[in-house]
Amino acid sequence: MAAVAGARRVLAPLALAQFICSFAGSNMNVMINDISKDLDTTVQGVQVAITVFLLVMAALMIPGGKLTDKWGRKRCLVAGLSVYGVGAVLSAAAPGLGVLILGNSILEGVGTALLIPPVYILTTLLFTDTASRARAFGAIMAMGGIGAAAGPLIGGLITSAISWRAAFVFQALVIVVIVALSRGLADPLPPDPARPFDTVGAVLSAAGLVLLVTGILAVDNNGWLALGLLLAGALVLAGFLAWVRGRERAGREALLSTALFRDRTSNLGLVTQNTQWLMLMGVSFTVAAYLQVVRGYDAVETGVIFTAATLGILATSLAAGRLARLHTQRGLIMTGFVVTISGIAVLLALVAWKPGAWAFAPGLLLIGLGLGVMLTPSVNVVQSCFPEARQGEISGLSRSVSNLGSSLGTAVAGTILVSGLSKGAYAAAMAALAVVGLGGLTAAALLPRTARPAAPGTATAPPPGASQQ
Missing domain, CATH: 4.10.860 (DNA Excision Repair, Uvrb; Chain A)
Incomplete structure (x- = not known):
């Protein structure tokens, strides 16, 4: 029981950190109309703010992962949380789009790039066997998936009940809770201040x-x-x-060792990660914008519709540990892509056939189930390919690739969508996401048929300048 309680204490701040960062990436989707009216901007202006936030994360995640070796994982986590919190407060008080971009897109993006790599490095180092690591990543990815999928609902409720600005106050309060929970978190490896950057x-x-x-x-x-x-x-x-x-x-x-790109399994896993987040954020932005701009739904109605995806992600992500014992990682990732692509097809078919709001639920549920099945094994495949000495680098690369997928999803789907909301652009954007999903399915099919044993415990020579235990 003590071990279980200790694991929960370690996981709580890490999972909440992933939740709030994923929440920030999707909750603004239901505030498009409110923010554009309040700040006297356009739908495209809000899309730029959302995309820049995701882009800053992707661009700085590799340097952020590298800094964990130099500054220490816990120190980077707390520093990232602090920068993120300042950005959330600034966003809540933003008088115009420029300040919103500074607070939300820049500061929250920089904060996320500092705090997310430690989440995955600490999880890999603290949970050494495959089963416990799968459960830990399952909990973290579940919270990340819930943050991304429930962001529209939570953001919609807060926006309708109070204001879109209160959603950023909510983020700042969650950051305070995470900082408090992180006080008892121990860094298993000492920082190496002399390590070059x-x-x-x-x-x-x-x-x-x-x-x-x-x-x-x-x-x-x-x-x-x-x-x-x-x-x-x-x-x-x-x-x-x-x-x-x-x-x-x-x-x-x-900054990044070329050795990271010589592992075929890791490369394929990175492709699946990028594709998964591209599909998740692309679907989230496309459906949310379509519901509000074309159908005229408010923030709460839009958020409620997204509940189906949230439930799907929650159900399958929390079962990650059990699924990992019963199925290969390759099989889970392939199944996830098949279910997600099927969800997009159902979403298109039912929405075209029945104009009511309920028509979105079956497709979104399938998308949530599919993404929840494959998010955890994709991360585990990549992280387990490398020893402790490479965890800072691969974690930064892994998160950068995932967040690049998120920004590409919003950029690609959003660009198609805003080019003609009333001219079939919704169907075109969703079809494009399904095609991308087929590419991810192909990459998953090329993964090894048997799971690779976890590598962080293996004894290998550290790279030049790496800190040693």
């Missing part, structure tokens, strides 16, 4: 990702500008890889 690599990686997603956002307004941004992003990322290789050849530690 690749500043040039951090700037190049962040700039490349920013240019890439900005290019996607610009497609609707200026095709040539979008093409230029996409090409620039690709060139900067190529330069980042060249820089990393150069530092490694010189015997210096780089």
Whole structure:
């Protein structure tokens, strides 16, 4: 019993941290009309704020993961929570879109990039066997999935009862609770202040990702500008890889080791992670915008409709430990994609056939069930491919890839949607997400048929400059 209680004390702040960050990524979807009217902006303006938040997370997650080795995992967690809390308070008081972007998109994004890598590193280090780690990741991913799926409902209730600004006050209060719960959290590895940090690599990686997603956002307004941004992003990322290789050849530690990309299983797992979050955030933004702008539903009605997805994610994520004992990780991920794609198909078919709000429930439930099945095994596949010495790097890369998927989901689906809400763009956006899902299913099918044993406990030589126990 003492061990169970101790595990719960460790998991509580970590799971809540994942919840509030996922909540922040989706709760604004039901505030589109309220924020745009109050701040005298447009639907596209709010979409930019949402996407920039997700983009900042994706761009800074790799440097954030690397800093955990230098500053310590718990210290990064608390620092990230503090920055996030300041951003939430600033967003609540925002007089215009610019301040909202500063508070929500920038500060909350930076805070998330600092606090999320420690969540996954600490979980991997503290839960060493496959079954306990699957249960721990199941709880964390369940809270993340609930935050993303229930964000519209909670945000809608708060917005309708009080104001959209109160939703940011709610975030700040949750941050205070997490900081209090984190006081008893122990860091299993000591920080290494002398460890070098690749500043040039951090700037190049962040700039490349920013240019890439900005290019996607610009497609609707200026095709040539979008093409230029996409090409620039690709060139900067190529330069980042060249820089990393150069530092490694010189015997210096780089921001991201190229060894992380030599593991086929990890690479495929990263693809499935990116695709899952792309689909989740893309569906969330598309359905929420369609319900409010085209159907005229208010924030509460929109949030209630999303309850079906929340229940689906909750049911399957909490069963992650049991599912991991009964099925291979490959089988769970493939099943998740099949169910999620089927949910999108049902959503399109029933919404076209029956205009009532209930028509959204079956499809959203299937999407929630499918995502809940595969979120945990995808994370476990990637994290378990590497030893303790690589957990900072792979956690940052893993979260960056996932959050890049989130920002791409909002950017791609949102760009299609706002280009013609009344001209079948809803169906086009959902169909595009289903096609992306097929790509994720293909990657999952290429994973090994048997689960790989957990690696964090293996004895391997640490990379240059790595702290040792």
